[in-house]
Amino acid sequence: MDRREILKMMAMSLGSSVALPESVFAKMGEPFDARELNFFSDAQRAQVAMLAEAIIPETDTPGAIGAGVPGWIEVIVKDCYSPADQKQITDGLAEFTMRCAKENGKSIAALEPAAQVDFLTKVDKETKDAKWAQRNAGNNVPDTFLERFKELTKFCYVNSEVGATQAFDFQLVPGKWVPDMPLEPGMKAYSM
Numbered sequence: 001m002d003r004r005e006i007l008k009m010m011a012m013s014l015g016s017s018v019a020l021p022e023s024v025f026a027k028m029g030e031p032f033d034a035r036e037l038n039f040f041s042d043a044q045r046a047q048v049a050m051l052a053e054a055i056i057p058e059t060d061t062p063g064a065i066g067a068g069v070p071g072w073i074e075v076i077v078k079d080c081y082s083p084a085d086q087k088q089i090t091d092g093l094a095e096f097t098m099r100c101a102k103e104n105g106k107s108i109a110a111l112e113p114a115a116q117v118d119f120l121t122k123v124d125k126e127t128k129d130a131k132w133a134q135r136n137a138g139n140n141v142p143d144t145f146l147e148r149f150k151e152l153t154k155f156c157y158v159n160s161e162v163g164a165t166q167a168f169d170f171q172l173v174p175g176k177w178v179p180d181m182p183l184e185p186g187m188k189a190y191s192m
Contacts, residue, residue: 037071039078040090047093048073050109052153054116064153067162073152085148092145099123120146 040048052064052073064070077089100108100119108116127144134141143151157163 034071037074039074039086044090044093045070045074046109047097050116051093051096051120051149052156054108054113054120055150055153056157057113061167062162064157067157067160067167069153069156069160072156072160073149076152076156088145088148092149096123096145124150 037045049065049070052069056064056067056069058066077086081089097107100106100111104111104115104119108119111119124146127146131141131144158168
């Protein structure tokens with residue numbers, strides 16, 4: 001992941017986090033307990049992990065799985081989302097699975113990583129295009145499953161210890177803020 005992608009991810013996460021309930025932020029401050037993972041089925045849990053890792057893959061820094069993102073997604077969906085939002089996530093996972101099997105003849109987990117990204121990109125573009133067409137027609141359209149899932153994945157990643165300390169340059173007191181600081185190749189974004 002290059003610096004621009006990290007900065008974009010951080011900005012998008014911060015922007016979307018405004019819409020999340022306060023309970024999400026409180027939950028992120030608690031220690032993670034894997035015994036709390038009882039919302040998703042085993043199949044859904046595997047699919048959440050695979051999708052999260054496809055969104056933020058392991059590179060020179062840990063990916064979503066290495067940062068514990070799938071577990072935090074489950075905890076947040078269970079404890080912080082309304083029943084309607086929970087249904088959007090679980091129904092979205094099921095629809096996503098069926099669509100992939102129909103179009104590719106196999107599950108998304110059985111696809112090669114590059115094919116997974118291609119499928120995610122295709123679905124993302126189609127759903128965004130359809131949503132914007134509806135919005136341009138004057139209709140109020142909520143975020144799609146994939147948009148919400150991506151935002152949740154990014155939120156959990158940038159707020160994880162791994163994301164804050166390994167993907168970003170964590171400095172408790174970063175010092176003077178220079179808005180137009182020149183960037184050097186390989187330089188990490190600051191995490192606060």
